[in-house]
Amino acid sequence: MKPAWFDYCVPRDLKEALHILDDAGQEGRVLAGGQSLVPMLNLRILSPAVVVDINRIEALNGLRAEKDCLTVGALVRHADLLRSADVCGGWPLLAEATRQVAHMAIRNRGTVCGSVSHNDPAAEHPSVLVTMGGTVVIAGKAGCRELRAEEFFTGTLSNALEPGEMVVELRYPRPPARTGSAFVEFARRLGDFAIAGAAATLTMRDEICDHARLTILGMGEGPFRAYAAEQTLSGRRLDPKRYKDGFAEAAAKVVADVDPAGDIHASAGYRRHLAGVLTQRALETAFARAGGQVG
Numbered sequence: 001m002k003p004a005w006f007d008y009c010v011p012r013d014l015k016e017a018l019h020i021l022d023d024a025g026q027e028g029r030v031l032a033g034g035q036s037l038v039p040m041l042n043l044r045i046l047s048p049a050v051v052v053d054i055n056r057i058e059a060l061n062g063l064r065a066e067k068d069c070l071t072v073g074a075l076v077r078h079a080d081l082l083r084s085a086d087v088c089g090g091w092p093l094l095a096e097a098t099r100q101v102a103h104m105a106i107r108n109r110g111t112v113c114g115s116v117s118h119n120d121p122a123a124e125h126p127s128v129l130v131t132m133g134g135t136v137v138i139a140g141k142a143g144c145r146e147l148r149a150e151e152f153f154t155g156t157l158s159n160a161l162e163p164g165e166m167v168v169e170l171r172y173p174r175p176p177a178r179t180g181s182a183f184v185e186f187a188r189r190l191g192d193f194a195i196a197g198a199a200a201t202l203t204m205r206d207e208i209c210d211h212a213r214l215t216i217l218g219m220g221e222g223p224f225r226a227y228a229a230e231q232t233l234s235g236r237r238l239d240p241k242r243y244k245d246g247f248a249e250a251a252a253k254v255v256a257d258v259d260p261a262g263d264i265h266a267s268a269g270y271r272r273h274l275a276g277v278l279t280q281r282a283l284e285t286a287f288a289r290a291g292g293q294v295g
């Protein structure tokens with residue numbers, strides 16, 4: 001339970017951090033909250049030659065809510081989101097999901113960008129970023145680039161970062177008017193990683209669902225965007241008599257499309273079943289929050 005030897009670097013600004021990461025190439029790893037990296041080092045799942053602790057870089061601390069966008073810097077902790085009235089009021093899906101990340105001690109230390117970079121298939125933040133149509137801002141020695149969330153996540157515990165690059169911020173568009181959202185998950189104990197979960201947003205125009213977005217977590221490979229289920233709902237009339245049929249159809253599409261693996265926590269069949277049940281719950285809650293008329 002001891003890590004292999006590594007060089008520990010504590011840069012004071014982003015330029016210095018990028019310089020060290022560039023020199024280290026494949027052998028460099030960013031240390032943010034350490035809630036996932038430190039266990040992986042101790043178990044020797046990872047043995048980087050250089051660990052770059054970014055915690056002294058003031059400029060990465062920013063949490064800014066603007067008219068159209070929320071910007072979350074690389075040192076913003078899960079708990080910082082929950083302390084922000086702007087986040088809780090303007091980006092309720094993000095706040096609801098963050099409340100379900102681990103325990104308070106971990107939320108106080110772990111960062112949102114760290115969770116997104118780590119891309120655990122059971123983590124809340126990757127699915128929320130995809131559902132909200134968010135983007136990832138990446139910095140390297142050559143400059144910055146911005147990727148859509150879906151381009152960033154490339155599979156279990158992996159992402160589109162090139163050697164020498166790091167995530168500097170996440171951007172979440174402000175949800176349109178008359179959007180309701182919900183994040184629901186199922187875990188064996190409060191604070192455990194979820195076995196499965198669903199993040200949904202519905203934007204309503206009278207009784208018509210203008211736009212639906214739905215992402216499932218816990219199915220392996222990272223966030224699963226349920227396109228077929230979204231298409232079932234987008235443009236559909238969701239009146240008090242018929243909205244439940246729409247949500248049942250969407251849930252059936254999810255059950256047909258996900259392809260989870262079984263593990264010691266749950267069989268593949270049970271995860272698939274949960275994906276359908278949680279989809280329906282998330283959609284019903286999002287619908288009510290969007291002001292939809294329930295029968």
Ligand SMILES: Cc1cc2nc3c(=O)[nH]c(=O)nc-3n(C[C@H](O)[C@H](O)[C@H](O)COP(=O)(O)OP(=O)(O)OC[C@H]3O[C@@H](n4cnc5c(N)ncnc54)[C@H](O)[C@@H]3O)c2cc1C
Pocket residue numbers: 029030031032033034035036037038074100101102103106109110111112113114115117118122123124125161165166167168191192193194
């Ligand atoms: C007991 C326990 C329970 C947990 N339960 C949950 C849970 O229910 N849900 C959940 O989502 N998470 C859970 N976590 C993980 C936790 O949320 C972490 O905070 C999160 O996964 C990583 O954030 P971090 O800042 O600690 O990242 P670190 O541990 O510092 O880094 C994680 C990985 O991301 C990379 N990284 C970090 N920041 C950057 C960056 N800016 N740019 C590029 N790469 C970066 C690191 O190099 C490393 O590979 C749990 C952790 C523990 C210990």
